[in-house]
Amino acid sequence: VIHAWNEKLWRMVAGMDPFPPQPLLLAGPRGVGKEVFARTLAHWLLCRDAAATGPCGSCMACRLLASGNHPDYREIRPGVPEEGDEAAEETEVRASKRSASRWIKVDQARDLSGFVQLAPHFGARKAIVIVEADRLHPSAANALLKTLEEPPAGRHFLLVTSRPQRLLPTVRSRCIRLQFRLPTEDDALTWLAGEDVGNARAALAMAGGAPLRALELQTDASVRSWIVERFLLSPDADPVELSGGIDAEKLPAVIDTLQRWCHDLVQVRLTGSPRYHTDRAQILHHTAAQADLPGLLRYLRTLQSTIRTLEHPLNLRLVAESCLIGYRNVFSARR
Numbered sequence: 001v002i003h004a005w006n007e008k009l010w011r012m013v014a015g016m017d018p019f020p021p022q023p024l025l026l027a028g029p030r031g032v033g034k035e036v037f038a039r040t041l042a043h044w045l046l047c048r049d050a051a052a053t054g055p056c057g058s059c060m061a062c063r064l065l066a067s068g069n070h071p072d073y074r075e076i077r078p079g080v081p082e083e084g085d086e087a088a089e090e091t092e093v094r095a096s097k098r099s100a101s102r103w104i105k106v107d108q109a110r111d112l113s114g115f116v117q118l119a120p121h122f123g124a125r126k127a128i129v130i131v132e133a134d135r136l137h138p139s140a141a142n143a144l145l146k147t148l149e150e151p152p153a154g155r156h157f158l159l160v161t162s163r164p165q166r167l168l169p170t171v172r173s174r175c176i177r178l179q180f181r182l183p184t185e186d187d188a189l190t191w192l193a194g195e196d197v198g199n200a201r202a203a204l205a206m207a208g209g210a211p212l213r214a215l216e217l218q219t220d221a222s223v224r225s226w227i228v229e230r231f232l233l234s235p236d237a238d239p240v241e242l243s244g245g246i247d248a249e250k251l252p253a254v255i256d257t258l259q260r261w262c263h264d265l266v267q268v269r270l271t272g273s274p275r276y277h278t279d280r281a282q283i284l285h286h287t288a289a290q291a292d293l294p295g296l297l298r299y300l301r302t303l304q305s306t307i308r309t310l311e312h313p314l315n316l317r318l319v320a321e322s323c324l325i326g327y328r329n330v331f332s333a334r335r
């Protein structure tokens with residue numbers, strides 16, 4: 001089901017007659033429902049009894065799609081974990097293996113080209129969703145270029161990305177762009193209420209207004225409260241010891257929490273009220289008063305550049321350690 005805030009865009013797309021043969025580029029902020037939109041649109045294109053509002057959900061095509069067995073539908077994305085991996089114990093080896101496969105590889109692209117060339121099993125259409133299309137490896141993008149440039153009749157490509165500027169310009173220029181935007185706060189909160197998100201307003205603030213991201217952040221909640229409780233609110237905790245407990249899975253949430261916490265410290269100093277950790281206003285005031293402001297701003301810049309290196313952390317433990325120690329240094333100057 002399309003999210004309420006995307007319905008206007010849906011009506012625009014579903015109203016296009018004839019449906020455009022070019023690939024569509026679904027671009028916009030992370031966490032606003034682009035992937036759901038793409039999948040629903042693909043189903044709608046393959047549905048045999050589609051209404052203007054969406055796929056019927058009960059025809060043979062819809063039933064095959066629901067069971068993941070429609071032969072004319074493909075979905076690819078970077079670095080899909082192997083089956084059974086979910087249950088496997090997280091190890092540094094597995095984590096680095098996964099980050100190394102965070103591309104849509106040339107093999108996947110070649111498979112896809114083969115799929116596109118074959119005639120549809122049913123009807124006259126095939127639908128292809130490429131999730132995180134900005135992660136198409138350049139060689140994969142090149143392998144797909146001809147197909148994207150001029151897809152065979154009835155082959156519909158839906159490219160999803162929150163970083164359209166990272167797509168090869170040659171790919172981007174082939175596509176018709178659908179621009180997604182953040183919903184209004186009211187729309188987002190209404191949806192989050194339906195998803196049973198505990199502190200929806202805070203979660204939404206944390207997610208920068210993106211409701212699906214807010215929901216996702218809930219799953220990071222244990223990491224967040226761990227670093228807040230055990231580190232940010234525990235000035236005597238040993239950063240070196242703590243960083244030993246931060247694995248590849250946790251590191252982004254840890255850095256994000258440090259960033260938001262420090263943003264709040266700056267915000268509290270400058271405007272008096274925090275933006276993210278609104279439930280910690282008092283302790284933030286107390287902590288901000290002890291911080292060296294220029295040092296805090298420098299630390300925030302360091303965190304920002306650390307994030308850019310996260311996809312290839314040379315030494316996870318050292319990265320985590322320097323993030324935690326860097327935070328402490330913001331205060332040591334004043335002691």
Ligand SMILES: [Zn+2]
Pocket residue numbers: 047048049050055056057058059060061062
């Ligand atoms: Zn149907």
